[in-house]
Amino acid sequence: MTDAAAAPRPIDWADPRLLVRVRRRHGRDAWLRAAGLTALGLAVLMLAILVGALLYNGWAAFTQTHVTLEFEISPQRVKPEDPGAGNFRAIVQEAVYGLFPEVTSRRDRRELMEMISSGAPYLLRDRVMADPGLIGRSLRMAVPVSDPFDQLAKGLIDRNTPESRRRVSDAAMARFDRLVAMGLVSRPLNVGLITNADSRFPELAGLKGALWGSFYALLVCFLISFPVGIAAAIYLEEFAPRNRWTDLIEININNLAAVPSVVFGLLALAVFLGWFGLPRSAPLVGGMTLALMTLPTIIIATRAAIKAVPPSIREAALGLGASRHQVVFDHVLPLAMPGILTGTIIGLAQALGETAPLLLIGMNAFITQAPDGVMSPATALPTQIFIWADSPERGFVSRTAAAICVLLLFLVAMNATAIYLRRRFAKQW
Amino acid sequence: MSPVKMTARGVNVYYGDNHALRDVSVDILDKTVTAFIGPSGCGKSTFLRCLNRMNDTIPTARVEGSITLDGQDIHDPAVDPVQLRARVGMVFQKPNPFPKSIYDNVAYGPRIHGLARDRAELDAIVERALTRAALWNEVKDRLSSPGTGLSGGQQQRLCIARAIATSPEVLLMDEPCSALDPIATAQIEELIDELRQTYSLVIVTHSMQQAARVSQKTAFFHMGQLVEQGDTTKIFTNPSDRRTQDYITGRFG
Ligand SMILES: Nc1ncnc2c1ncn2[C@@H]1O[C@H](COP(=O)(O)OP(=O)(O)OP(=O)(O)O)[C@@H](O)[C@H]1O
Ligand SMILES: [Mg+2]
Numbered sequence: 217m218t219d220a221a222a223a224p225r226p227i228d229w230a231d232p233r234l235l236v237r238v239r240r241r242h243g244r245d246a247w248l249r250a251a252g253l254t255a256l257g258l259a260v261l262m263l264a265i266l267v268g269a270l271l272y273n274g275w276a277a278f279t280q281t282h283v284t285l286e287f288e289i290s291p292q293r294v295k296p297e298d299p300g301a302g303n304f305r306a307i308v309q310e311a312v313y314g315l316f317p318e319v320t321s322r323r324d325r326r327e328l329m330e331m332i333s334s335g336a337p338y339l340l341r342d343r344v345m346a347d348p349g350l351i352g353r354s355l356r357m358a359v360p361v362s363d364p365f366d367q368l369a370k371g372l373i374d375r376n377t378p379e380s381r382r383r384v385s386d387a388a389m390a391r392f393d394r395l396v397a398m399g400l401v402s403r404p405l406n407v408g409l410i411t412n413a414d415s416r417f418p419e420l421a422g423l424k425g426a427l428w429g430s431f432y433a434l435l436v437c438f439l440i441s442f443p444v445g446i447a448a449a450i451y452l453e454e455f456a457p458r459n460r461w462t463d464l465i466e467i468n469i470n471n472l473a474a475v476p477s478v479v480f481g482l483l484a485l486a487v488f489l490g491w492f493g494l495p496r497s498a499p500l501v502g503g504m505t506l507a508l509m510t511l512p513t514i515i516i517a518t519r520a521a522i523k524a525v526p527p528s529i530r531e532a533a534l535g536l537g538a539s540r541h542q543v544v545f546d547h548v549l550p551l552a553m554p555g556i557l558t559g560t561i562i563g564l565a566q567a568l569g570e571t572a573p574l575l576l577i578g579m580n581a582f583i584t585q586a587p588d589g590v591m592s593p594a595t596a597l598p599t600q601i602f603i604w605a606d607s608p609e610r611g612f613v614s615r616t617a618a619a620i621c622v623l624l625l626f627l628v629a630m631n632a633t634a635i636y637l638r639r640r641f642a643k644q645w
Numbered sequence: 646m647s648p649v650k651m652t653a654r655g656v657n658v659y660y661g662d663n664h665a666l667r668d669v670s671v672d673i674l675d676k677t678v679t680a681f682i683g684p685s686g687c688g689k690s691t692f693l694r695c696l697n698r699m700n701d702t703i704p705t706a707r708v709e710g711s712i713t714l715d716g717q718d719i720h721d722p723a724v725d726p727v728q729l730r731a732r733v734g735m736v737f738q739k740p741n742p743f744p745k746s747i748y749d750n751v752a753y754g755p756r757i758h759g760l761a762r763d764r765a766e767l768d769a770i771v772e773r774a775l776t777r778a779a780l781w782n783e784v785k786d787r788l789s790s791p792g793t794g795l796s797g798g799q800q801q802r803l804c805i806a807r808a809i810a811t812s813p814e815v816l817l818m819d820e821p822c823s824a825l826d827p828i829a830t831a832q833i834e835e836l837i838d839e840l841r842q843t844y845s846l847v848i849v850t851h852s853m854q855q856a857a858r859v860s861q862k863t864a865f866f867h868m869g870q871l872v873e874q875g876d877t878t879k880i881f882t883n884p885s886d887r888r889t890q891d892y893i894t895g896r897f898g
Contacts, residue, residue: 458704528741532804534702536754536811537731546753547743 270624274617280406280419281369282358283332283395285311287340289350296351299344304337308359315398316391327388331395333360335420358402360419363611365392369403372610383610409618413585414600418611421604423619428586429499429579429594430568436503436590437510437567442560444507445514446549452515453522454544473512480508481573489577496578497593505577506567513566517559521552554641561634565627571598597623650675650815650845651696651733656710658691658700665691669710669871671864673815678837678846680856680877683866684892689849690738692866693817696847697733698726714815731758734813736821738849740800742792742807747784750792750803751775754811770810777839778806779832797824805833809840816840818848822855834859853893857881865889 228234287307294302312328313319319328333339336359343357344350360366364383367373369392379386395401412422456462484505488494494501525548533543549556574580580599587594595603601623604616651673658666666688673679673696681689691700698719700706712719719729731754743750751771754760761767771788775781780802784795792803801824808816818837822830837859840846850856856863857877864874865886873886884890 526741528737528739529743531699531702531737532741532743532807533753535697535699535730535735535737536757536807537727537729538753538757539727542757546757551744 267624270617270621272617274614274619274621276367276370276372277409277611277614277618278406279370279403280408281361281366281401281403283361284356284358284400284402285332286314287311287355287357289344289353289355291352294344294351296348299348299351300341302341302344304340304344308332308336308340315395315400319391324387327385328391331361331365331388331392333362333417333419335360335415335417358404360408361392361401363418363609366419367610368392369396369401406618409615410622414582414595414603415584416582418607418609418615421612421615423597423600423622425583425586426595426597426600426619427622429502429600430596432499432587432590432594433502433506433574433579433596434564434568436500437506438560438564440504440507441510441514441563445511445560446518446556448511449515449518449522450544450549453519454540454548469512469515473516475509476572477509477570478572478576480505481576483508484573485576495591495593497581497583497595498591499579499587499594499596500590501577502574502579502594502596503590505573506570509570509573510560510563510567513563514556514560517563518552518556521555521559522548524555525551554638557637557641558634561630561637565630565634568626568630569598569623571602574599575602597626647674647676649673651712651714653692653695653712654710656692656695656708656712658688658695658709659707660703661705665869666695667869669866671871671874673845673847674862675845676841676843677862678841678848678860679862679864680860681847681849681864681866682851682853682856682892683872685851687866688869689866690819693735693819693847693849696815696817697730697735699730699735701726731811732813733815733817734808734811736801736804736808736816736818738819738823740797740804740824742795742800742803744791744793746789747775747792747795747803748788751806751810754807758811760811774806774810775803777809777836778802779829779836780806798826798829801825802829802833805836809836813844815845815847818846820849820851822850822852830855853881853895865892867892 285308288310289307293307294304309325309329312332313325316328319325339359340355340357343355361369364373365388368384368389373382373384375382375389384392392401408420408422410422410427411424412420413425415421452462452466456465484501488501488504489496529547529551530543533547538546574596579594579596580603581593581595582603583593583595597619601616601619604612604619649672653669653671653673656666656669657664669688669692671679671692681692683689694700695708695712696719700708708720714729714733717724743753745753748771751774752761752767755767755770761770772781772785775784780799783799784803792800795803801821805818805821808818822833825833834855837846837848848856848859860877862874863877863880865872865880865884865888867888873880873884873889880889881893884893
């Protein structure tokens with residue numbers, strides 16, 4: 217051994233070579249920080265562009281142009297003993313013609329009627345059926361205008377394009393402007409977007425059916441995947457012996473979580489519809505299909521949460537003479553619950569946005585009323601977006617974007633719930 | 646001379662390939678405190694965990710040999726390990742309170758074994774256990790606050806209270822005073838002395854003075870082997886093995 221090894225050389229902290237090293241280290245720190253910030257900035261920018269584009273395209277669908285008309289509900293048109301069978305079309309026609317007495321030719325009158333939503337007679341019928349006392353009286357009511365005039369009111373149709381290439385003729389435009397001048401046109405919040413079911417007419421189409429369809433499908437999905445997932449995870453973590461079989465099962469579960477969702481759709485098509493003969497388009501089948509996909513997520517999350525429970529807690533309970541199920545239900549599950557719930561909600565949020573398997577089992581049908589149970593045909597939010605995105609009418613463009621906003625809103629709400637639960641129930645030990 | 650409560654004959658324990666205990670044979674007498682002493686890592690905790698079959702819960706652990714409680718082999722298929730652990734209670738080396746309230750920590754054992762007929766009786770059991778573990782005065786005003794919020798020494802006493810609340814016939818205590826101040830230690834030693842009137846106790850300790858104070862029998866472990874056992878006074882005044890002598894006089898360990 218040399219003397220130097222025995223007595224280490226004192227460090228000269230002011231040595232310039234050392235200072236260079238220190239500076240270089242600081243430089244690298246700054247570089248790492250900048251890289252991270254840039255990446256984060258890019259991610260936020262992308263998100264902002266996405267949300268911005270959706271809101272820009274969708275804002276028009278959050279309001280709906282209405283025109284207020286005076287309807288004469290005469291007993292000749294609507295029989296009090298059977299109001300549903302009344303000729304409401306004629307009443308709407310009378311109301312519109314009354315505003316434009318100078319329009320008499322059949323062609324012009326038809327064009328006049330095109331201004332009002334074709335659904336107006338049905339809205340009027342529903343109103344009268346809810347309150348038969350209206351028969352024989354006159355009723356002021358706002359009804360939606362048809363899609364081209366809604367676009368016109370929102371400034372989405374350029375008045376300067378030549379008439380031949382415009383969906384609204386000069387005469388029709390002038391008549392609409394007259395309605396505006398009379399103060400009959402209003403643009404309230406588009407409540408129908410949430411309270412109406414789907415419709416051929418964009419001005420009447422809403423998400424009610426899709427919301428209920430998604431709700432029922434997620435309910436079925438939750439009722440199946442939550443208990444089954446937790447039971448499977450408990451068995452695998454607490455009871456299963458460690459051997460080749462359980463390893464194989466574990467690998468399969470992890471792989472299942474990565475299987476493309478369309479494959480589950482094909483499976484459901486073959487098994488649930490083909491063998492079991494369950495109805496097409498039913499939220500029950502949709503929920504069962506989504507449960508297949510959510511199950512691995514819940515099992516994996518539950519197992520991770522159970523694993524995170526410290527073994528000393530298990531030992532303490534076993535040492536007091538608790539049996540396996542008491543250890544699980546009294547100690548392990550309560551401690552694992554925040555993790556389990558978080559995983560479940562994230563799984564359900566994924567299921568909410570899942571489209572492909574639902575398309576395969578027919579949850580993209582055109583259905584104009586909300587489902588009244590898990591067996592009646594329905595659409596779901598993502599498939600409704602798919603249908604609307606596919607529709608030619610201009611009005612569906614903004615409605616598609618608005619529907620995506622609604623879907624994103626639900627996803628954000630669910631993920632926020634997951635975060636809240638994790639914070640709220642996080643225990644320390 | 647007290648009757649024998651538990652016996653161990655030719656006990657070997659393996660953790661995978663690690664042969665942690667070699668051919669240990671001990672008698673644990675009723676109404677007696679038996680102290681296990683020995684250097685760290687020599688297998689004291691391992692042996693203690695054999696006595697209530699806690700090693701069953703470690704997948705890699707393998708236990709050989711025969712252990713009896715009141716003459717019955719505890720590995721007999723007729724013996725339910727759950728029942729056994731209720732009769733042979735344990736205080737673990739590391740305090741491990743449940744992340745529940747102080748009250749629920751102590752009441753858990755009596756609850757699962759149905760020892761209390763009503764709430765009043767359960768309250769009485771909890772109070773008595775906490776009092777005997779010298780913790781009652783410190784926690785009586787916050788029984789509903791979490792047991793994990795107590796200090797290390799308080800948690801240790803909470804675990805003792807939890808173990809004695811079920812009135813086990815044999816109580817295994819793995820270094821029960823390792824985090825306690827002298828006053829609390831004295832209170833626990835008093836408790837041990839009191840419990841000895843009815844139960845059989847086994848205590849692991851690194852304090853020679855404590856072993857000498859509270860135990861009547863002592864067993865000295867060294868590198869997985871039981872080197873020497875006998876009356877505490879004999880072990881401490883006149884050990885027959887050189888290693889025992891070296892250990893208790895502080896020459897190693
Ligand atoms: N769960 C386990 N898995 C594997 N090996 C273990 C396990 N528990 C203990 N061992 C091993 O068994 C041997 C004895 O350990 P044990 O805990 O019984 O020692 P000890 O005498 O209680 O020591 P200390 O006084 O430090 O608590 C050690 O070599 C240890 O590494
Ligand atoms: Mg130990």
